[in-house]
Amino acid sequence: MKYGKSGCKIKKERKKMKQKKQNEISVLLGYAGKYKVLTFLGMFLSAVAMIMGMIPYVCIWLAARDLIGVAPDWTQATEIAKYGWLAFGFAFGGIIIYFAALMCTHLAAFRTAANIRKQGVAHMMKAPLGFFDSNASGLLRNRLDGGAAETETLLAHNLADIVGTAAMFIGMIVLMFVFDWRMGASCLVAAVISVGAMFTMMGGKNAKLMMEYQTAQDVMSKAGTEYVRGIPVVKVFQQTVYSFKAFKAAIENYSNKAEKYTGGVCRVPQSVNLTATEGVFIFLVPAVLLIAPSALSSGDFAGFITNFAFYAVFSAIVSTALARIMFAASGLMLAKTALARIDTVMKAPTLEITDNPQAPRNNGVEFKNVTFTYDGADVPALEHVSFKVLPGQTVALVGPSGGGKTTAASMIPRFWDVSSGEVLVGDVNVKDIDPHVLMDKVAFVFQNTRLFKTSILENVRAARPDASREEVLSALHAAQCDDIIEKLPNGIDTLIGSEGTYLSGGEQQRVALARAILKNAPIIVLDEATAFADPENEALIQKALKTLTEGRTVIMIAHRLSTVVGADNIIVLDNGHIVEEGTHDKLSSGEGLYARMWREYNQAVRWKIVSAKEGD
Numbered sequence: 001m002k003y004g005k006s007g008c009k010i011k012k013e014r015k016k017m018k019q020k021k022q023n024e025i026s027v028l029l030g031y032a033g034k035y036k037v038l039t040f041l042g043m044f045l046s047a048v049a050m051i052m053g054m055i056p057y058v059c060i061w062l063a064a065r066d067l068i069g070v071a072p073d074w075t076q077a078t079e080i081a082k083y084g085w086l087a088f089g090f091a092f093g094g095i096i097i098y099f100a101a102l103m104c105t106h107l108a109a110f111r112t113a114a115n116i117r118k119q120g121v122a123h124m125m126k127a128p129l130g131f132f133d134s135n136a137s138g139l140l141r142n143r144l145d146g147g148a149a150e151t152e153t154l155l156a157h158n159l160a161d162i163v164g165t166a167a168m169f170i171g172m173i174v175l176m177f178v179f180d181w182r183m184g185a186s187c188l189v190a191a192v193i194s195v196g197a198m199f200t201m202m203g204g205k206n207a208k209l210m211m212e213y214q215t216a217q218d219v220m221s222k223a224g225t226e227y228v229r230g231i232p233v234v235k236v237f238q239q240t241v242y243s244f245k246a247f248k249a250a251i252e253n254y255s256n257k258a259e260k261y262t263g264g265v266c267r268v269p270q271s272v273n274l275t276a277t278e279g280v281f282i283f284l285v286p287a288v289l290l291i292a293p294s295a296l297s298s299g300d301f302a303g304f305i306t307n308f309a310f311y312a313v314f315s316a317i318v319s320t321a322l323a324r325i326m327f328a329a330s331g332l333m334l335a336k337t338a339l340a341r342i343d344t345v346m347k348a349p350t351l352e353i354t355d356n357p358q359a360p361r362n363n364g365v366e367f368k369n370v371t372f373t374y375d376g377a378d379v380p381a382l383e384h385v386s387f388k389v390l391p392g393q394t395v396a397l398v399g400p401s402g403g404g405k406t407t408a409a410s411m412i413p414r415f416w417d418v419s420s421g422e423v424l425v426g427d428v429n430v431k432d433i434d435p436h437v438l439m440d441k442v443a444f445v446f447q448n449t450r451l452f453k454t455s456i457l458e459n460v461r462a463a464r465p466d467a468s469r470e471e472v473l474s475a476l477h478a479a480q481c482d483d484i485i486e487k488l489p490n491g492i493d494t495l496i497g498s499e500g501t502y503l504s505g506g507e508q509q510r511v512a513l514a515r516a517i518l519k520n521a522p523i524i525v526l527d528e529a530t531a532f533a534d535p536e537n538e539a540l541i542q543k544a545l546k547t548l549t550e551g552r553t554v555i556m557i558a559h560r561l562s563t564v565v566g567a568d569n570i571i572v573l574d575n576g577h578i579v580e581e582g583t584h585d586k587l588s589s590g591e592g593l594y595a596r597m598w599r600e601y602n603q604a605v606r607w608k609i610v611s612a613k614e615g616d
Contacts (some may be wrong), residue, residue, distance in 0.1 A: 025159070027339055029230045031115045035108040035521050039155060042104035046164035054171050056087035068305055089492075101160050109155035116148040116342060130415035142465055143341040144219045150338035158335075159357035162190035166422075176311070183311045186287035197269040209260065216254040223250035257327035284311055331453040351414055357434040358442060360426020363391040363522040363553045365412055370421035372407060380419070382409040383576045389569075394554040397563035398594065399573040405557045408573065411526050412555065416600075425523065443521035447528045451508055456485070456492040463519035472518060476545045480540035506541065513544040524549055528555045528605060563600045570594065 029036050060361055064084040106189075124131075124140070169191075177182025288308055366388045373380040382404045389395045396407040411414055411423045414430050423430045430438060443463070451459050460472045465474075472492065476485060484507050488494035494501055502513065516524065519529035526545070542563075558564045565584045572580035572587070572594045580592045587594035 016520045028112060028155060028335065029429075031119065032108055032155075033115060036109040038104040038108040039159060039527060041106065042101045042160050045101035045104065045165040046160035047167035049094045049098035049101060050164035050168040050169050052090045052097065054175070055090040055166060057310070058084040058175070059087035059090070060520060064310065076365050082539040088399055098164075101164075102156070105160045108158045109152045112150050112155055113148040117144060120148075120342065122343045124348060127348045128351055128414060128416055129350055130410055144345045147338040147342040151335050151342075154335040180291070180307045180311070182245065182291055183284060183287050183307060186283045187311060189283045191502075193272065197272045200269040209257075212257055215256040216250075220247075220250040220254045223247045245344040274493055284308075291318055317433070343344065350434060352431060353435060354432050357437070358428045358430075358432045359437065360428050360433060362426045363441075364424075364426060365389040365523065365553060365555060366422075366424040366427075367408070367411070367423040368424065370408075370418050370423060371409065372416060372419045374416075379576070380413075381576050382418075384421075385420075385573075385576070385578055387569075387578065387581065389553055389555060391553055392551060393568040394556060394566070395569045395571060396547065396556045396558050396567040397571050397573060398558050398561065398564060398597070400593075400597075403573040404576040404577075405573055406527060407576075409527060409555055409557055412523070412525060413438060413444065441521055442523045442525060443516040443519045443548075444525045445509075445512055445516050445527065451496055451503070451511060453497040455490075455493070456488070456511060459496065460492075460514045460518055463515040471513075473516035475514040476511075478517050479510050479544040481510050481514055484510065506538070509541055510544060513541065513548060516546050517544070521552075524555070526554065526560050528557055561598055 029039060032039060060083075063077075063080050066077040066079055066083075067074060097134070101482070121144075158308055173188070176187060367385050370382055371380050372382045372383045375456075385404070385408060387395070397408055401404055407416075411418055412425065414435065417431065425438065425441060426435060433441075450464065456476070457469065457472055461467050464471075469492075476482070476492065485491050485502065488501065496503065526549075531560065556564060556567065562569055570580075570582060570584060570587055571578055574593060580587055580590075580594050588598045589595070
């Protein structure tokens with residue numbers, strides 16, 4: 001078994017190394033699928049368009065040569081109109097072909113971005129549910145959706161421009177050295193300076209700084225989402241300044257990273273780059289001053305003027321080409337950081353699915369020597385935990401906060417997989433059960449209710465999409481939701497969270513219970529379903545729970561000990577270990593942790609009653 005695990009690790013490491021060897025373009029084109037052909041076609045057409053775009057400059061040179069050759073009798077220059085039409089034809093044709101190239105690359109880019117989003121969502125569907133508790137939805141959305149959007153610029157424009165610019169450069173170098181290599185070389189000095197400046201900005205350690213800048217942006221996005229979600233609580237407790245502290249720190253960190261990159265790294269190289277690209281003609285002047293005397297002495301001054309005119313006009317191509325390179329290089333760098341952010345989603349852990357699934361034989365649950373440690377934690381959340389829940393039994397998990405109650409319950413539906421040991425459902429290891437079968441077997445009611453911004457009907461029907469309207473109404477009735485439905489303007493068709501229609505915490509909990517009742521699963525996991533309910537809602541929730549749990553296997557996480565008095569078995573967890581186990585009567589009569597918690601609970605209840613009487 002150990003050997004098998006080691007072999008799997010080696011294979012995974014090799015796979016990671018292979019993925020690292022792939023450059024960003026290869027990875028992106030992998031997402032493109034069949035639309036990869038359009039990307040290549042677009043790059044080819046862009047190269048053709050750039051070459052065609054250079055020909056008008058040659059036509060201008062030919063026209064200038066003829067005019068200078070016959071000066072001052074311009075009427076002898078009979079080919080000027082032909083050169084003009086050729087220039088217009090190639091320029092117009094280049095525009096049309098470049099338009100076609102961009103149509104191809106844009107279509108491929110949009111489809112690739114869509115594929116990234118689809119594959120990302122599909123991958124997240126395979127991730128354990130616990131992954132979403134430790135990764136904020138706003139952060140995941142920013143990484144996947146934002147990262148996919150940032151790759152569009154590279155695929156839609158940059159790749160075509162890179163290939164087109166490469167073709168332009170090759171053609172440009174050929175033309176520059178055809179007429180006068182000295183003038184051509186002077187024009188290329190600007191290109192050398194520009195490329196050096198861009199490498200200074202985007203290469204080496206500055207690439208790492210760019211990654212830190214993007215990471216700071218992600219952290220700021222996450223902090224902003226959390227701050228906005230917590231505004232109601234912030235206002236209630238008047239903690240505006242304190243609550244803004246984390247968000248403010250994230251903003252300042254992002255600002256510092258941005259200033260360090262743009263101000264500290266890019267300022268001088270970018271200034272040099274722009275000066276070189278916009279001042280190509282300046283580099284031509286010294287060459288002209290050096291060549292002019294020899295041209296005069298040789299008697300070929302007309303040819304010298306013609307060549308100078310060509311390079312003076314052609315220097316504009318150098319500026320255009322360098323600007324395209326800078327734009328394309330920035331696109332490559334952004335795409336690299338975008339892919340790194342996308343990878344955090346694509347490489348999210350996934351549940352292992354067995355090739356030979358087994359069906360649970362009953363509705364019992366058993367923990368066998370279970371140990372689990374969260375990623376990054378030094379101490380296990382559960383350690384050597386073993387207990388058994390027989391079919392139809394109700395077992396309560398109690399203990400101090402952080403003792404491992406919720407972690408233990410989350411092992412049953414595979415929110416997380418155990419580090420060692422086994423969790424069995426129906427005498428079958430949960431890893432050997434088809435995930436869909438396992439999810440059908442278990443229903444959950446969390447203390448933090450998750451209702452969608454849709455109708456009551458669809459919220460309840462989420463548990464069983466094929467349920468009829470009558471079945472939904474029956475589940476709502478069993479969950480004691482009749483009073484909720486009566487007060488809503490459109491009954492069960494009322495949209496939650498729109499046009500001022502909101503439910504209280506206790507009302508939301510009852511709707512969530514209706515969802516669990518409709519699912520009709522044989523195993524129920526309750527994570528303190530009455531934690532945030534007022535007395536009236538708590539009484540109704542207790543009635544709904546009685547309907548939900550009747551005849552089913554129940555694992556109940558409890559903070560209010562009054563809710564576990566009738567449990568068949570009570571398991572007391574502390575620091576990830578089972579410290580006590582037994583019925584309420586047995587544990588409360590002892591001197592252990594449960595007995596102490598029971599006394600403290602009753603004392604707190606009496607205190608509340610006395611306080612209420614004094615208030616009256």
